[in-house]
Amino acid sequence: MNAATTRATALADVAAWDREHDVVVVGHGGAGACAAIEAVRAGADTLVLEKQTRGGGSSAVSTGVVYFGGGTRVQKACGFDDSVEEMTKFVRLAAGREADDDKVRLFCDNSVEHFDWLVDLGVDFKDSYVAGKTTHPFDDSCLFYSGNELVHPFKEQATPAPRGHKVAREGEAGGYFMEPILQATEAVGATILNECGAERAIVDDAGRVVGVVARQGDSVLNIKARRGVILCAGGFIDNKEMVAKHATDLLIANWNCSDGFDDGSGILLGAGAGGELRNMHEGLALNAYYPPDGHLKGILVDRNGQRFINEDAYLGRTTDAMIFKAGGHAYLIVDDELFGQTQAFHKLAAVEETFEELEKALEMPEGELVHTIEVYNRNAERGEDPLHNKSPDYCRPLSAPPYAAIDCTSAGCIYGMLTLGGLATRASGEVLTQDGDEISGLYAAGRNTAGLCLEGRTYASGMSLGDVTFFGRLAGRSAAAAAPWE
Ligand SMILES: Cc1cc2nc3c(=O)[nH]c(=O)nc-3n(C[C@H](O)[C@H](O)[C@H](O)COP(=O)(O)OP(=O)(O)OC[C@H]3O[C@@H](n4cnc5c(N)ncnc54)[C@H](O)[C@@H]3O)c2cc1C
Structure with missing residues (x-):
């Protein structure tokens, strides 16, 4: 795989369509599942392509900590008085110096609604709080301080509140977080093709993305997307060539924080359709x-x-x-x-x-x-x-x-790493060119994008699952609402 881009296929070279849908979602992890659910609910005939035998992705092997605030049911039940305003102040700091203000604002303004949305899907959070500093609750407890809220120089700039919410299961709980979301994708009526990896965008003469070329076993499929393609195929920490090219500092990692499929293929596909790559040097390192x-x-x-x-x-x-x-x-x-x-x-x-x-x-x-x-x-x-x-x-x-x-040397212990760079997008999911123009028909969310939090040094645990699921939803709605291509 070329680490620069994956060149798009010209529409003129597509002899026939193998499938046609309104919206095609690439990747059935946290971002892709939420994008598909919202796209279907908005009335779009939606196809989800998943490279592995089943969806879940890195989201399903994660710890299952999600960042919410502004007064969730759990925060209230545990006696914490959080506000959207204080959450926004903190998230702006946590998102980093180059933070996208629209993303910060939307994420915080809608945090309680997003918590409720996931609970309605069946994601279970217990009304319980764990005091003291920890990476996550080890039992099925939920609420804890998951970032730098109580730490200098953050605590002086935003009133602290615990906002890490872990799914109500012992230990690593990402699978329990994703299970109801994956089931909901099917239940709402999205079509899911497993063991089917998207390889290239299909682009018309005007530069609009009108579909993808995907591979399922020995079959190559030309799949038409009448309204839009949404790239939700995860980060690129498993692609050594991309890490070496864009983020040499991250090569110090000796453990990839991923499910092994964060190969950057969605990012390269989007770049091949003209998408700008942003913040590619940044990652979250964890020792x-x-x-x-x-x-x-x-x-x-x-x-x-x-x-x-x-x-x-x-x-x-x-x-x-x-x-x-x-x-x-x-x-x-x-x-x-x-x-x-x-x-x-x-x-x-x-x-x-x-x-x-x-x-x-x-x-x-x-x-x-x-x-x-x-x-x-x-x-x-x-x-x-x-x-x-x-x-x-x-x-x-x-x-x-x-x-x-x-x-604590990198030679002597585990330095885990995930990437924080990807396609440049609007908060509503449209992929942008270097000039800041929207690429018609192309959307992205999750670790395929330069998302909510752009710096490992300011990150708080839960900001990835919070980001990918919330902005996945917005991308799903945007693609479903796009004018159809003939
Ligand atoms: C051990 C561990 C613990 C973590 N704990 C937390 C935590 O508690 N809280 C938190 O916020 N973050 C956590 N993270 C990080 C978080 O899990 C990820 O950043 C996040 O899940 C990424 O979501 P996503 O939807 O972008 O990608 P994913 O969930 O990885 O989904 C991408 C999907 O796309 C598929 N795919 C890839 N390429 C293609 C292609 N070309 N065509 C079709 N399908 C494709 C993949 O197979 C995958 O299913 C953790 C990560 C790990 C590994």
């Missing part, structure tokens, strides 16, 4: 050194024994700092009372009775780690962290030997 949340009372240092981030930040932010500030070479320093095993089973780089010995064992410049800990401990005695503004809740001197350095 899960907590829970246990006692680890947040430790300190992260680089190879020179220097701190570089407030350790209580969300993992997307701390891992981004490990990569870009510490060059992928970081250690978490804890004392005996704080040490605990992580879910990712981090190894120990060294354990020593004194900081002098620890510094030596880690081959750090003499005196640097010792000095860092002296300064940290002095401030932590007063519950302060003037250098990095870690919350007082996690400031406590490291003083119970032995002391451990937990290996």
